[in-house]
Amino acid sequence: MVDDDDDHGAPPNPPSFPRPSNNLVTPLLTDLYQITMAYAYWKTNQHERIAHFELFFRKNPFGGSYTLFAGLDEVLKFLSNFRFTDDDITYLRNTPQLSHCENAFFDDYLRNLDCSMVVVHAMKEGSMAFPRVPLLTVTAPLGIGNLIETTMLTLVNYPSLVATNACRMVVAARGQFWEENAGANRPTTRSRRDDDAAPGGKRNDRRKSVQLAEGGPSDYTRRRPKLVEFGLRRAQGPDGGFSASKYSHVGGFHATSNVLAGKILDLPIAGTHAHSFVQSYTSLDLVGGLTVRRLGSGTTTTTTTTTTTTTTTCDEDGGRGGEDVVDHDDYVHLLPLALKYREETGWHDTNEGELAAFVGYACSFPNGFLCLIDTYDTLQSGLRNFVLVALALDDLGYTPRGIRLDSGDLSYLSLECEHVFHEMADRYGRPFFLDLDIVASNDINENILHSLNKQGHAITMFGIGTNLVTCQSQPALGCVYKLVEVDGKPRIKLSNDIEKVLIPGRKVAYRLFGEAGWPLLDLLVGVDEADQPTVGNRTLCLHPFMEQKRVAVVPKRVVKLHSMVFDGRNGVVPGHLCSLGETRQYVNDQVNNTRPDLLRYVNPGEYKVSISEPMFRFLHKMWHMETPVMELR
Numbered sequence: 004m005v006d007d008d009d010d011h012g013a014p015p016n017p018p019s020f021p022r023p024s025n026n027l028v029t030p031l032l033t034d035l036y037q038i039t040m041a042y043a044y045w046k047t048n049q050h051e052r053i054a055h056f057e058l059f060f061r062k063n064p065f066g067g068s069y070t071l072f073a074g075l076d077e078v079l080k081f082l083s084n085f086r087f088t089d090d091d092i093t094y095l096r097n098t099p100q101l102s103h104c105e106n107a108f109f110d111d112y113l114r115n116l117d118c119s120m121v122v123v124h125a126m127k128e129g130s131m132a133f134p135r136v137p138l139l140t141v142t143a144p145l146g147i148g149n150l151i152e153t154t155m156l157t158l159v160n161y162p163s164l165v166a167t168n169a170c171r172m173v174v175a176a177r178g179q180f181w182e183e184n185a186g187a188n189r190p191t192t193r194s195r196r197d198d199d200a201a202p203g204g205k206r207n208d209r210r211k212s213v214q215l216a217e218g219g220p221s222d223y224t225r226r227r228p229k230l231v232e233f234g235l236r237r238a239q240g241p242d243g244g245f246s247a248s249k250y251s252h253v254g255g256f257h258a259t260s261n262v263l264a265g266k267i268l269d270l271p272i273a274g275t276h277a278h279s280f281v282q283s284y285t286s287l288d289l290v291g292g293l294t295v296r297r298l299g300s301g302t303t304t305t306t307t308t309t310t311t312t313t314t315t316t317c318d319e320d321g322g323r324g325g326e327d328v329v330d331h332d333d334y335v336h337l338l339p340l341a342l343k344y345r346e347e348t349g350w351h352d353t354n355e356g357e358l359a360a361f362v363g364y365a366c367s368f369p370n371g372f373l374c375l376i377d378t379y380d381t382l383q384s385g386l387r388n389f390v391l392v393a394l395a396l397d398d399l400g401y402t403p404r405g406i407r408l409d410s411g412d413l414s415y416l417s418l419e420c421e422h423v424f425h426e427m428a429d430r431y432g433r434p435f436f437l438d439l440d441i442v443a444s445n446d447i448n449e450n451i452l453h454s455l456n457k458q459g460h461a462i463t464m465f466g467i468g469t470n471l472v473t474c475q476s477q478p479a480l481g482c483v484y485k486l487v488e489v490d491g492k493p494r495i496k497l498s499n500d501i502e503k504v505l506i507p508g509r510k511v512a513y514r515l516f517g518e519a520g521w522p523l524l525d526l527l528v529g530v531d532e533a534d535q536p537t538v539g540n541r542t543l544c545l546h547p548f549m550e551q552k553r554v555a556v557v558p559k560r561v562v563k564l565h566s567m568v569f570d571g572r573n574g575v576v577p578g579h580l581c582s583l584g585e586t587r588q589y590v591n592d593q594v595n596n597t598r599p600d601l602l603r604y605v606n607p608g609e610y611k612v613s614i615s616e617p618m619f620r621f622l623h624k625m626w627h628m629e630t631p632v633m634e635l636r
């Protein structure tokens with residue numbers, strides 16, 4: 004039996020079908036040659052011949068063995084809204100390249116063109132995809148099928164690339180079973196926060212001492228780090244930034260610092276503060292009058308300080324209270340409390356501007372107190388100032404959140420910070436110190452994540468910008484859009500580069516699963532072939548170009564990879580415009596059910612993409628027929 008979720012007979016899309024997220028995504032967002040070809044097809048009366056195109060890539064990015072398919076949501080919105088405006092047509096007919104074109108091309112053809120003759124089959128958004136297996140296919144008249152090429156590619160290439168990059172980083176930081184609700188094999192012991200233990204992390208006494216000198220893994224229980232996207236400032240413009248926030252969430256990032264992405268896409272947003280905030284405070288005088296409202300009974304308050312003045316005040320949510328709302332018994336000056344702990348600890352040399360900044364931030368966000376501690380000296384000043392203010396806040400009933408490190412040796416510093424937090428937890432009997440977040444940022448990439456794992460670290464959250472959004476180690480995915488059939492006749496494209504030879508004709512793509520439950524290979528079979536793979540039946544699977552490379556598979560499960568997602572006149576087939584959360588979950592499910600060697604960072608295993616024997620014979624016959632015999636003299 005084959006799992007096939009094709010859904011036919013869909014009702015038409017409502018007129019209010021969502022528009023592409025980016026207003027630039029219109030029929031003119033294309034390369035000129037798509038429009039010149041459209042004219043030539045129209046002029047030579049070829050534009051209505053039915054063609055079949057495949058959108059696929061030839062090589063996985065980042066030296067990896069898989070690619071996540073993303074961007075289908077925007078493709079569907081683009082196709083649903085495809086229409087040249089009058090303005091577009093006026094522009095086109097006045098360009099030097101098209102000004103000689105017949106009026107009817109503009110007035111009869113382009114003006115009335117939409118995607119009502121376009122049918123798209125696609126993999127489910129978020130699918131793990133492999134070279135040469137189409138992410139989507141388009142069946143359409145040559146004219147429109149050709150016109151949508153560039154836009155479709157730009158809508159799929161970067162989203163798939165950045166989702167894949169994100170997923171690789173998440174796997175590097177959190178391991179294969181990266182989501183909280185991952186199924187089998189996940190650790191069972193949970194820390195006091197909602198998250199699970201780090202891969203390989205010990206789950207015994209949290210307070211065992213840590214061997215900092217060796218730099219190896221400590222005995223503390225660790226949470227799996229979460230990843231937050233920080234890339235907007237470094238992205239390739241606003242669309243790059245927005246798309247990165249969107250599709251890194253699909254790839255497993257937990258939150259973004261991009262506020263607009265949070266608003267439009269309903270993503271969790273997160274953030275700390277910058278060095279400039281710390282630099283701007285120069286003296287303790289700036290914060291001497293700040294108070295925080297003491298939370299009700301049951302706090303661990305150790306001071307009886309009460310307010311005597313009514314300067315700037317903040318409530319527990321960080322809002323400012325005016326003079327008339329201040330209850331003097333409930334509001335407490337924070338600085339003296341912190342200074343009391345400075346006395347007790349003997350940490351007299353910490354930077355006072357930094358201490359002032361932390362007091363100011365604590366008064367503004369008493370429930371979200373997380374400080375960047377590396378502005379002056381991470382261990383001698385920032386960490387200590389944080390501890391002082393954190394103790395003071397805890398006295399008033401608030402739970403401090405943690406610290407951020409943005410420079411230096413992130414392994415060493417995070418372990419040192421963790422060690423001090425455990426010392427403080429013991430010394431002052433304050434359990435909150437054991438649950439603090441240690442956020443790390445600063446040019447982090449996948450390689451550094453793996454290296455940090457090897458060295459050992461105590462980071463609970465990574466903020467990643469530049470390397471995530473620019474996909475620095477491979478800035479483009481090479482998806483192409485190729486014609487494989489016209490008028491029902493297969494077409495081939497040859498190349499000196501064997502990787503670029505096109506497998507002709509319409510195909511059905513299957514994923515064959517083995518006994519272990521995970522996918523064994525993908526198989527492309529001609530659409531008209533009598534033998535399609537079925538569960539329990541031996542199927543011969545050949546390498547497309549090397550006949551000797553072949554395997555026989557008796558699949559335990561067979562999944563047809565494509566289903567109809569856009570149905571010409573009826574538009575988007577219901578159920579295929581998934582929410583980001585659904586797509587993210589689907590990515591997670593597949594990562595959890597993938598052969599572990601495919602996820603390996605160094606020399607990952609290769610996933611087989613095969614073709615059927617009849618398809619192999621046909622490909623090579625056509626290759627032979629279309630290759631002229633070179634004459635040597």
Ligand SMILES: Nc1ncnc2c1ncn2[C@@H]1O[C@H](COP(=O)(O)OP(=O)(O)OP(=O)(O)O)[C@@H](O)[C@H]1O
Nearest residue numbers: 409410411412413414415445446447451454455458
């Ligand atoms: N323990 C570690 N192992 C591997 N790489 C690390 C480790 N700690 C930090 N890094 C990385 O090393 C690089 C350090 O970069 P760089 O020397 O420019 O920064 P820095 O001097 O620490 O800070 P800055 O210049 O921003 O003040 C960053 O990419 C960082 O993520």
Ligand SMILES: O=P(O)(O)OC[C@H]1O[C@H](OP(=O)(O)OP(=O)(O)O)[C@H](O)[C@@H]1O
Nearest residue numbers: 233409444445446447466467468469470
């Ligand atoms: O390092 P990324 O992965 O790109 O993450 C984003 C960076 O942006 C912020 O500072 P910014 O880099 O603007 O200034 P800084 O380097 O001087 O801290 C932040 O502190 C990170 O370092």
Ligand SMILES: O=C(O)c1cccnc1
Nearest residue numbers: 233260273274275276466
């Ligand atoms: O919130 C942060 O800490 C942040 C956000 C973007 C870039 N760098 C840091």
Ligand SMILES: [Mg+2]
Nearest residue numbers: 409444445446
């Ligand atoms: Mg930086």
